[in-house]
Amino acid sequence: MPLTDAQTTVAVVGAGAMGSGIAQVAAAAGHEVHLVDAAEGAAARAREKLANTLTRLVEKGRLSAEESDGILRRIVIGPAADGDLRALPPVGLVIEAVVEELGVKHEIFGTLAAHQDESTVLATNTSSLDVGAIAADLRAPERVIGLHFFNPPPLMKLVEVVRTTQSAPAVLEDASELMRRWGKTPVTCTSTPGFIVNRVARPFYGEAQRMLEAGVADAATLDLALREHGGFRMGPFELTDLIGQDVNLAVGTSVWLQTDRDPRYEPVDVQRELVEAGRLGRKTGHGYFRYADSGQTVDVTPDAARARELVGGPIETDPVARTIAMLVNEGVDLVRRGEASAEDVDTAMTLGTNYPKGPHAWLAELGAATVVEQLRALDAAFPGGRYRVSPALEDRV
Numbered sequence: 434m435p436l437t438d439a440q441t442t443v444a445v446v447g448a449g450a451m452g453s454g455i456a457q458v459a460a461a462a463g464h465e466v467h468l469v470d471a472a473e474g475a476a477a478r479a480r481e482k483l484a485n486t487l488t489r490l491v492e493k494g495r496l497s498a499e500e501s502d503g504i505l506r507r508i509v510i511g512p513a514a515d516g517d518l519r520a521l522p523p524v525g526l527v528i529e530a531v532v533e534e535l536g537v538k539h540e541i542f543g544t545l546a547a548h549q550d551e552s553t554v555l556a557t558n559t560s561s562l563d564v565g566a567i568a569a570d571l572r573a574p575e576r577v578i579g580l581h582f583f584n585p586p587p588l589m590k591l592v593e594v595v596r597t598t599q600s601a602p603a604v605l606e607d608a609s610e611l612m613r614r615w616g617k618t619p620v621t622c623t624s625t626p627g628f629i630v631n632r633v634a635r636p637f638y639g640e641a642q643r644m645l646e647a648g649v650a651d652a653a654t655l656d657l658a659l660r661e662h663g664g665f666r667m668g669p670f671e672l673t674d675l676i677g678q679d680v681n682l683a684v685g686t687s688v689w690l691q692t693d694r695d696p697r698y699e700p701v702d703v704q705r706e707l708v709e710a711g712r713l714g715r716k717t718g719h720g721y722f723r724y725a726d727s728g729q730t731v732d733v734t735p736d737a738a739r740a741r742e743l744v745g746g747p748i749e750t751d752p753v754a755r756t757i758a759m760l761v762n763e764g765v766d767l768v769r770r771g772e773a774s775a776e777d778v779d780t781a782m783t784l785g786t787n788y789p790k791g792p793h794a795w796l797a798e799l800g801a802a803t804v805v806e807q808l809r810a811l812d813a814a815f816p817g818g819r820y821r822v823s824p825a826l827e828d829r830v
């Protein structure tokens with residue numbers, strides 16, 4: 434049966450934040466979904482939690498009672514629900530969303546590959562592991578891909594469809610088509626560290642953190658500059674407080690280590706120190722900012738005049754131009770290396786991060802000569818390779 438057929442049965446392994454959301458999306462698209470989690474009773478609890486969420490949506494009139502019933506009916510808590518993958522019936526697609534550990538994922542894929550048909554597509558929702566390493570030594574590795582959803586899966590439109598060197602083109606095409614059927618916008622990329630979004634977004638955090646460390650302005654003022662003058666919905670400090678400083682640092686560190694410690698991705702001390710001090714952001718009530726129980730920030734007074742003064746000034750202290758130049762450099766370099774298309778990079782960055790524009794749209798607006806000049810000035814001010822200009826930009830001037 435074609436993967437895109439609603440009759441195709443799906444299994445979701447891992448019923449945590451991501452797995453339960455992905456199961457909801459698949460069931461809403463008409464698939465029978467077998468939910469599995471190694472923690473006893475976790476899959477059944479995830480289904481109950483979803484039932485409560487759907488009841489609230491029905492009460493608010495955002496979903497019909499029939500739709501809600503259909504979604505719940507299609508989520509199956511079967512013999513495999515508590516983690517015995519050998520008890521899964523034959524399915525057309527498995528999406529794995531368990532803990533971010535290569536050993537655990539590799540073992541799950543080994544069991545699935547041995548017990549499911551060779552045509553069953555095996556997908557991982559990993560954020561930071563190499564999909565090729567998860568697929569290593571498996572029977573029929575051509576049906577292994579990444580399907581990287583964003584949090585929360587029912588609301589976020591973007592899905593990165595990740596290919597390994599062995600993934601079959603037909604599997605990737607079918608998976609992209611399936612994601613469209615699920616109401617998502619798929620983009621495709623290689624299994625490069627961070628894929629598209631978590632790679633290209635690094636300088637959004639890294640440039641502001643470096644300006645904070647250099648004393649250019651405080652966190653609230655840098656956030657304000659990027660919001661008010663850059664068009665970003667949130668500034669990097671409030672956003673990382675929301676994501677969790679530990680989570681954001683782990684992603685950044687993972688990309689840095691997987692790129693042989695490329696200075697473009699080197700984490701900064703200020704964030705390491707926050708994590709060591711347990712200042713993880715909103716979830717601990719204190720990160721860059723302090724939070725009241727209501728979730729509101731306490732005592733945050735950005736300096737609007739300082740933000741205005743910085744924007745349009747020298748590139749070293751202009752939070753907006755410096756960040757955008759680096760986002761452009763990162764985006765064009767990903768395309769130059771053949772990891773994704775320019776169109777997919779821009780789609781991924783606008784849908785996955787809510788940036789006002791994608792790197793190529795900014796490049797078209799600013800012109801390569803301007804961006805190259807800005808990066809060269811940064812490289813002269815801060816030597817060491819972080820600000821090296823991508824050959825893809827050099828070629829355009």
Ligand SMILES: NC(=O)c1ccc[n+]([C@@H]2O[C@H](COP(=O)([O-])OP(=O)(O)OC[C@H]3O[C@@H](n4cnc5c(N)ncnc54)[C@H](O)[C@@H]3O)[C@@H](O)[C@H]2O)c1
Pocket residue numbers: 446447448449450451452469470471472475516529530531532533534537541558559560561581582583584
């Ligand atoms: N949270 C996010 O924002 C986000 C976004 C995109 C991708 N991801 C990725 O999705 C995956 C899951 O993340 P999450 O935030 O949902 O984690 P989570 O901790 O909420 O859920 C993970 C679940 O996996 C279960 N589990 C652990 N080992 C298992 C095994 N061997 N078999 C079956 N179930 C097992 C756990 O009991 C838990 O319920 C990770 O790979 C993560 O990198 C997370």
